[in-house]
Amino acid sequence: MDKFWSHFRFNKQERSGIFFLLLLIVILVFALYLYRKRFVRSPFATVVVDTVEQARVDSLISIKKKEKISNNYPFNPNYISDYKGYMLGMSIDEIDRLHQFRKTGSFVNSASEFQKVTLISDSLLSVLAPNFKFPEWVTNKSSNHASKNKTKGNNQIKDINSATQEDLKMIRGIGETLAARILRFRDRLGGFRHLDLLYDVYGLDSTVVKEIRKGFQIQSKHQGPVLNLNEASEEEMSDFVYFGKSKARKIAAYRYAKGKIDSLEDLFNNIGIPINKIDRIALYLSL
Numbered sequence: 001m002d003k004f005w006s007h008f009r010f011n012k013q014e015r016s017g018i019f020f021l022l023l024l025i026v027i028l029v030f031a032l033y034l035y036r037k038r039f040v041r042s043p044f045a046t047v048v049v050d051t052v053e054q055a056r057v058d059s060l061i062s063i064k065k066k067e068k069i070s071n072n073y074p075f076n077p078n079y080i081s082d083y084k085g086y087m088l089g090m091s092i093d094e095i096d097r098l099h100q101f102r103k104t105g106s107f108v109n110s111a112s113e114f115q116k117v118t119l120i121s122d123s124l125l126s127v128l129a130p131n132f133k134f135p136e137w138v139t140n141k142s143s144n145h146a147s148k149n150k151t152k153g154n155n156q157i158k159d160i161n162s163a164t165q166e167d168l169k170m171i172r173g174i175g176e177t178l179a180a181r182i183l184r185f186r187d188r189l190g191g192f193r194h195l196d197l198l199y200d201v202y203g204l205d206s207t208v209v210k211e212i213r214k215g216f217q218i219q220s221k222h223q224g225p226v227l228n229l230n231e232a233s234e235e236e237m238s239d240f241v242y243f244g245k246s247k248a249r250k251i252a253a254y255r256y257a258k259g260k261i262d263s264l265e266d267l268f269n270n271i272g273i274p275i276n277k278i279d280r281i282a283l284y285l286s287l
Contacts (some may be wrong), residue, residue, distance in 0.1 A: 049210070076133055077098075081266075095118075114129075117151075158216050159217065159220050170215070229251060250272075251271055
């Protein structure tokens with residue numbers, strides 16, 4: 001036992017040597033730690049997140065989720081995007097035919113017209129058609145057309161796009177202020193393309209709109225240009241009566257993040273315009 005403990009007996013010089021050796025080891029370890037911390041970087045340290053690209057990816061993921069969920073719900077076939085068309089089983093050519101047709105500012109108003117434009121098969125149409133949802137004013141188109149030939153009392157049905165302030169004041173519930181407001185709204189649009197747009201005139205009651213529909217119809221075509229949201233500048237979009245500067249700024253940011261706007265429905269959700277207005281506002285827009 002004495003021999004065992006004899007190995008741990010040191011003189012003064014040996015103890016000093018051991019102390020300085022330990023001190024040297026501590027200094028070297030600390031120096032190595034500082035060196036690695038300052039000069040040796042993690043392989044992940046150089047990874048920088050591109051915030052613009054990440055926003056675009058997040059936006060696309062959100063859009064795909066929404067479209068996937070909505071595949072089994074009623075939808076307006078005029079606003080089928082590339083992705084949704086693919087999910088519905090349409091070919092690239094069929095989707096392109098629809099988009100080319102829409103670029104002319106025209107709309108499909110029935111399942112048969114959709115097939116005529118896209119040339120989809122009868123079997124695919126039978127699957128998609130039950131989910132087609134067209135605006136109420138389209139489904140009532142025939143009755144609206146017939147009403148053009150009716151008269152109110154002894155007065156002929158007039159064209160809302162050529163009506164004067166005095167013409168409008170003849171309608172019960174419309175005074176000078178409301179008549180002027182309707183004309184300003186019409187002029188900013190470049191003309192009414194459907195009478196449902198009257199519901200968006202500030203202060204115009206729905207019962208008054210019904211009275212206007214009895215005496216007025218749209219007989220002259222819309223004269224204003226169609227606004228292409230993928231090409232228009234922020235200033236041009238801000239001039240549109242439904243957008244203004246705030247929504248134009250949001251549309252420009254959305255277009256920049258996404259690269260291209262291909263769905264009015266998703267755009268309206270993102271900029272805060274009620275989706276039930278898409279059909280009438282879309283009359284003045286293109287993609």
